[in-house]
Amino acid sequence: MSGDDKRVLISGGGPVGLLCAWLLGRRGVPVRLFDLNDAPQADPRAATTHPATLDLLSEDGLDQDMARVGLVAPIFQFWDRPSGELIAEFDHTVLKNDTRHPFVVQCEQFKTANLLLERLRKVPNVEVLYGHEVVGVTQGAGSVSVEVRGPQRVTSHSGAYVIGADGGRSTVRKQADIKFDGFTWPERFIVLSTPFDFQAHYGYAFRSYFADPGEWCNCFKVSADGPPGLWRTVYPANPSLTEDDILSDNGVQARIQSFFPSDRAYEIVHRNLYLTHQRVAETFRKGRVLLAGDSAHVNNPIGGMGLNGGIQDGVNLADKLARVLTGGEPDTLLDLYDLQRRTVAVEFVQEQSIANKNRLEASDPETRKKNLDELRAMAADPERARQFLLRTAMIASQRRADSLELAAAK
Ligand SMILES: Cc1cc2nc3c(=O)[nH]c(=O)nc-3n(C[C@H](O)[C@H](O)[C@H](O)COP(=O)(O)OP(=O)(O)OC[C@H]3O[C@@H](n4cnc5c(N)ncnc54)[C@H](O)[C@@H]3O)c2cc1C
Numbered sequence: 001m002s003g004d005d006k007r008v009l010i011s012g013g014g015p016v017g018l019l020c021a022w023l024l025g026r027r028g029v030p031v032r033l034f035d036l037n038d039a040p041q042a043d044p045r046a047a048t049t050h051p052a053t054l055d056l057l058s059e060d061g062l063d064q065d066m067a068r069v070g071l072v073a074p075i076f077q078f079w080d081r082p083s084g085e086l087i088a089e090f091d092h093t094v095l096k097n098d099t100r101h102p103f104v105v106q107c108e109q110f111k112t113a114n115l116l117l118e119r120l121r122k123v124p125n126v127e128v129l130y131g132h133e134v135v136g137v138t139q140g141a142g143s144v145s146v147e148v149r150g151p152q153r154v155t156s157h158s159g160a161y162v163i164g165a166d167g168g169r170s171t172v173r174k175q176a177d178i179k180f181d182g183f184t185w186p187e188r189f190i191v192l193s194t195p196f197d198f199q200a201h202y203g204y205a206f207r208s209y210f211a212d213p214g215e216w217c218n219c220f221k222v223s224a225d226g227p228p229g230l231w232r233t234v235y236p237a238n239p240s241l242t243e244d245d246i247l248s249d250n251g252v253q254a255r256i257q258s259f260f261p262s263d264r265a266y267e268i269v270h271r272n273l274y275l276t277h278q279r280v281a282e283t284f285r286k287g288r289v290l291l292a293g294d295s296a297h298v299n300n301p302i303g304g305m306g307l308n309g310g311i312q313d314g315v316n317l318a319d320k321l322a323r324v325l326t327g328g329e330p331d332t333l334l335d336l337y338d339l340q341r342r343t344v345a346v347e348f349v350q351e352q353s354i355a356n357k358n359r360l361e362a363s364d365p366e367t368r369k370k371n372l373d374e375l376r377a378m379a380a381d382p383e384r385a386r387q388f389l390l391r392t393a394m395i396a397s398q399r400r401a402d403s404l405e406l407a408a409a410k
Contacts, residue, residue, distance in 0.1 A: 006030060006325045007159035009146050011134035011172045013040065015109050016293030016310040017165030018116035018128075023059070023318035025123035028326050032157060033126070034148050036133035040113035044191050044232055044270045047106045047222050048073075048207065048304030049311075051092060052394040054101035056315045063101065065115050070107030071223045073206035078375050081212035081259065087372050088379035089205070094386045098395055106206060106222050109307055137162060137175035137289060144288035160325060161288045161334075163317065165310075168277065170295030176286045182279030182350075185300060187236040190246060192256050193222075193270035198231050202260075209302070209360060210259065213368065216360030217259045218302060230269055234301065235259065236361070237273060247271050276300045278354060280345050284313070285338040292317050297345040299353040302360065308394055309349045313341045316401070336408050340401040348397035 008024055010017045013035030021033045049057075049066060057063040078087045095102045120126050135154065136147030145158040164172025173180060198204040198219055210217040217235050224230040235255055237246045245251050256266050280297045284290065293310030320337050323329040359375075362368045378384040390396045 005143065005160055007032060008321060008325070009144070009157055009159040009162040010034070011146065011162065011164050011170075012166035012293070012295070013037075013113070013128060013130065014165060014167060014293065015040075015046075015113045015116065015307060016314045017163065018113055018120065019311060019314040020163050020165060020292060020318050021126050021128065022116050022120050022123065023315065024322060025120065025126035026059070027318070027322035028125070029322055031126040032159070033128045034132040034134050034146075035128075035130050038130050040110045040117070042110045043272055044108070044193055044222075045274075045301075046109040046112075046304065046307035047220065047232070048308070049105045049107055049112070050304070050308045050392075050394045051095060051099040051101040051103065052398040053308045053311050054105060055099055055398075056312065058100070060119060062115060062119070063105070066107040066112060067105045069111045069115070069223065070105045071206060071221060071229065072103050073106050073221075074103040075205045076104070076207035077205045077209070078372075079204075079208060079210045080372060081210045081215070081217070086203075087211070088375040090379055090385055090389055090392075092389060092393065094382055095389055095393060095395065098386070098390060099393065104207065104304075104393075106220060108222050108224075134166065134171050137172055139176075139287050139289065161290055161321060164289065164291045164295040165293050165314070166295050168279075168294045168298045170291065172289060173281055173291055173295050176289040178286055178289075178291065179282040180279045181282065182277060182298075184275060184277045187239045188243075188246075189234055189274045189276050189301065190237045190252075190255060191232055191234050191270060191272045191274070192252055192266075192268055193224075193230045193232045194256070194266045194268055195228060195230055196260075196262075196266055197228060198260070209356075211360045211362070211368070211372065212259075213363035214361055216302070216357070224269075232270075233259070243273055246273060274301075278350055280342065280350060283338055284342050285334050290317060290321075290334065290337070292341075296341070297349065299349055300357050301353075302356040303353055303392060305349045305353050305394065309341075309345060309397075312344075312394070312398065312401070313337075316341055336405060339408075340404045343404060344397040344401050347400065348391070348394070352391060 007030040010033040206221040292313040
């Protein structure tokens, strides 16, 4: 094969597309990546990076750089909002024999993207074209081509495979006619960032979850531009309010004050509203089209699993594509990618993220009591806490994916 025949085209330069480009480039595969924006997006989305994901990112010290520019958070807490009681505290240290990273790293996704971009500049066979939107995908027998709208004109590019890493509204997925079944939550999720120090004032850990009948809140710290950092609070928005009302000064103060009453107005650094879905693509591979990250699966952010799943897709896919393109292995290996990653998206990420939301917002008194008692009991028993954390830290899902590869090798 010539260089062009082996090229991988990537639509989307979010963290997942950049990771795929970097890992493929390092393994000698030529890559051309397109992103419609001019740079990685800086809105306040993912930060929580779980142990299983960090274990996959040690190449070239990426995990250490993420910890350096982010925050190390070994502990997370569940609070009951009506009583103000700390229900349970989980310490990832119980996973010390299960992972090289018995902690979470809170690293904002634009920082992860920038760390990847820095590394990509050192890989000569990778081209990154910002300001370029993929608008069409056509598959042939031995190649795939994409139409790309650039600053001047539309151009055509061909390669061996295309990776759709272009987010939840993926053009690649739509062009390949791959269904994206699931549902959309009726309430949007509002993210408010503030420099108010919730640890100093209330003793909240860097990741704290609040249960409340019909409502919930995630409160977590990010390092932002350096000390003292920012706290992000995430809540359901009232579906009957307009976007303008929700994001108005009065609206955001009412939202944050309802959970954390104060006689002073909060300084709000970011205010963002997100429509949130639970969807999984019907396949992550259709011929020469491969999906990874949000283009393949989306879920609510409670528990911080979306980008983690996307990074795990990216590592798995880059490894298999490199083995096919430079190692001469059969391309049925890519079906295994679909099997492994789609299975864990459905069995673990969808199930866990929906359960996380249900647990926090349960309103039936008996169900609430059962949920909170269960959290207390798990936190009090080191082996039950470990089993719980294996799932939340996404180690159980990685093990499930590994077991599918082992079974396929037999
Ligand atoms: C409030 C909130 C909090 C979250 N917190 C967490 C968390 O703590 N942990 C976690 O794991 N996940 C979290 N997530 C989920 C996480 O943000 C996403 O899973 C993540 O952004 C997916 O990365 P991606 O690279 O697949 O897609 P994206 O980040 O969406 O990137 C897609 C890229 O594709 C580009 N693009 C789109 N269309 C085209 C096109 N046609 N041509 C070229 N380029 C295109 C876009 O410009 C963009 O750069 C959170 C989400 C939200 C909303």
